[in-house]
Amino acid sequence: MITSKQTGKTDPSIGRVRFNFTKSFWLWGMMTPTIFFGAQSVSLKLCIITLILTFFGICLGHSVGLHRCLIHQSFQCGSFLRGLLAWLSVLAGLGGPITWARIHGVRDYWQNRLDCPPYFAYKHSMFKDFIWNLHLSFHPADNRADEKLPPHLLTDPWLNFLEKTWPLHHLAIASIIYLTLGAEGVVICVCSRITGGILGHWAIGYASHAWGEQPHRQEGASEHGTNNWLLGVLSFGEGFHNNHHAYPQSARMGLAPLDFDLGWWVVLLLKRLNLIHSVKCAGRGEVVLGNASARIRIPS
Secondary structure: OHHHHOOOOOOOOEEEEEOOOOHHHHHHHHHHHHHHHHHHHHHHHHHHHHHHHHHHHHHHHHHHHHHHHHHOOOOEEOHHHHHHEEEEHHHHOOOOOHHHHHHHHHHHHOOOOOOOOOOOOOOOOOHHHHHHHHHHHEEEEHHHHHEEEEOOOOOOHHHHHHHHHHHHHHHHHHHHHHHHHHHHHHHHHHHHHHHHHHHHHHHHHEEEEEEOOOOOOOOOOOOOOEEEEHHHHHHOOOOEEEHHHOOOOOOOOOOOOOOOOOOHHHHHHHHHHHOOOOOOEEOOOOOOOOOOOOOOEOOO
16 A cells, blocks of 8 residues: 555645645745845845844744744743734734644644655755745644644634734834835845745744754654754754754753853743743753653753
């Protein structure tokens, strides 16, 4: 019998992979001004502003806020800060929070099984993943993966508002930047920043499953992630992905002494400021027993 892994196709009983016009239009809509006008628009001032916006959007919003707080509940915080972190995740320009939460839930569900469909199993080339990940979408046949997400996340009113309106937020930001920094500011601080965020998120996502070290293995899983020090540093800790697969609820992803996990340092700062509490952290030297039984400690 020929399996879906051998053909590279997804079993229709699991789900279907379809072209996503919105995802493709958003990527190329941001990339086109970057390609044609980026070089002539760049300046030191605009680069500094872009780096600051990237830190708030990708690190504080997407990695710390959406991924560690909202999806994995690695720490707890008040409703105002939770809402602010969710808005900052929109600032990253990667899409709506509900869409990302569902993608994450479906991906984790299948990667922790041996019958993972090809779309989520990184056994294909990087070029093919560029087409699949940035132009196609996986539509599950049922909602079983949603049960893995925190209760009420998909029905949260603020998250659903952001999900429906996230492009308008970027339009507002682009308008403010245009009025203050001109068209060059929009090209660099909006289009180039979002292009870099989308391509960087995709490339690090692929690399952190295809290349690197795998000190931890999860029984019954088809994907274990990899640890890559350089990517871990550049991605605010997300590149220490094998650690994340082993300790999915840990707010700390870089576990070795020299693993620079900037997202974790942000979490520590928020805790020092008494803005968050109940921080879950995989401590150094802990024995990894698998996804279901990996021990997590809560620092005092």
